[in-house]
Amino acid sequence: MRLILASQSPARLSVLRSAGIEPVVRVSGVDEDALVESLENPTPEETVVALSAAKAEAIEHDDECVVVGCDSMLLFEGELVGKPGTPEVARERWHRVAGKSGVLITGHTVLRVSGGVVTGRASAAESTTVRFGTPSEEELEAYIATGEPLHVAGGFTIDGLGGWFIDGIDGDHTSVIGISLALTRRLLGQVGVSVSTLW
Helix, strand or coil: CEEEECCCCHHHHHHHHHCCCCCEECCCCCCHHHHHHHCCCCCHHHHHHHHHHHHHHHCCCCCCEEEEEEEEEEEECCEEECCCCCHHHHHHHHHHHCCCEEEEEEEEEEEEEECCEEEEEEEEEEEEEEEECCCCHHHHHHHHHHCHHHHCHHHCCCCCHHHHHEEEEECCHHHHHCCCHHHHHHHHHHCCCCHHHHC
């Protein structure tokens, strides 16, 4: 059995590879903004889980496989935010979070496919508190100029250049990178798959 990662995130791919799994990558193309707008009064956890489920379900499945979809967003001062997209948004976001804490929430969905049919489904979210440092204006402008913070949830990484500006985390570091190994293992177990069979 093989694992299909329904994500184009190089960070998620790197986490899985480091943990002994070489997944097949298939990108879903889900319209995330439209999906979020269609949800009625969701909690932050329900939002990211809905996104992870949509990604897992949208890709082409093999006859025998497990599919993992993930989505991350930052909950900061009651607002759920995703990727900044532009330097202006990244700059404004960093000015808000510097010296404070937020919660990075990652939704996970695992589908088990047998005979080309989804026979098992499990979803959950993992929340980790992130303590942001305070970069100087020069450091912040240099970081934004790299382009890295524009395309990642919350506008930061802990496994790349952004790691210089994170004072610490409370919780699962792999979840902050993009996919919680511990939660994914538990979800695989719920659909009857031992993670060791995927190594």
